[in-house]
Amino acid sequence: MRGACASVIDFGWRRANLPAMDTSLSLTEREGLPEALRVLLQDYPRDGWQSHPNFQGLVSFWLDRHLMFRRLSAALLEDVEERMDGKLAQDVYVSRLGRFGNMLVQQLHGHHQIEDHHYFPVLVQRDTRLERGFEILDRDHHDLDGLLGRFTQQANAVLKGGEFGPFREEVLSFGKFLERHLSDEEDLIVPVILRDGPQSLE
Ligand SMILES: [Fe+2]
Numbered sequence: 001m002r003g004a005c006a007s008v009i010d011f012g013w014r015r016a017n018l019p020a021m022d023t024s025l026s027l028t029e030r031e032g033l034p035e036a037l038r039v040l041l042q043d044y045p046r047d048g049w050q051s052h053p054n055f056q057g058l059v060s061f062w063l064d065r066h067l068m069f070r071r072l073s074a075a076l077l078e079d080v081e082e083r084m085d086g087k088l089a090q091d092v093y094v095s096r097l098g099r100f101g102n103m104l105v106q107q108l109h110g111h112h113q114i115e116d117h118h119y120f121p122v123l124v125q126r127d128t129r130l131e132r133g134f135e136i137l138d139r140d141h142h143d144l145d146g147l148l149g150r151f152t153q154q155a156n157a158v159l160k161g162g163e164f165g166p167f168r169e170e171v172l173s174f175g176k177f178l179e180r181h182l183s184d185e186e187d188l189i190v191p192v193i194l195r196d197g198p199q200s201l202e
């Protein structure tokens with residue numbers, strides 16, 4: 001039966017606490033990367049990424065994953081707003097929230113695991129000027145774990161018949177911080193891979 005017993009699974013992954021950092025650089029506070037960390041972006045501006053010979057393959061695939069997270073986040077917001085406006089039936093909404101919510105939580109967690117254990121440790125050695133940037137991204141992943149946990153709780157509350165309003169607020173703020181992270185991560189990492197080639201990650 002469509003939508004029955006839907007829930008967003010909380011796998012309970014939580015990371016160890018990290019030492020304190022300048023809070024103005026935290027995911028929920030900053031407006032972008034500090035200028036000193038945008039040095040490579042000046043040589044590899046966004047409007048030239050797609051035409052660069054090293055774009056196809058790894059960079060293109062990785063940006064597509066980011067696009068999928070952005071689309072999932074936007075779909076979750078659109079759905080809850082349509083449900084609140086009565087444009088989406090409850091059973092359809094429950095089914096979509098279960099599917100898209102789980103996809104977002106699980107896929108984003110897996111994506112972070114790969115970045116934490118494979119991409120970041122290699123990339124940080126490619127350009128020591130960007131060390132601080134990788135520290136910021138690592139902390140973002142910690143913060144996003146907490147935000148995903150909160151998202152999961154709120155989604156499950158809605159699936160059990162709770163109010164839509166607080167969940168809509170949660171999805172809105174989650175989407176904002178997710179965009180901050182994805183955008184800063186791209187600005188930091190894509191120039192390094194374009195410059196050194198995807199083989200630099202092997
Ligand atoms: Fe990330």
Ligand SMILES: [Fe+2]
Binds near residue numbers: 066111
């Ligand atoms: Fe990422």
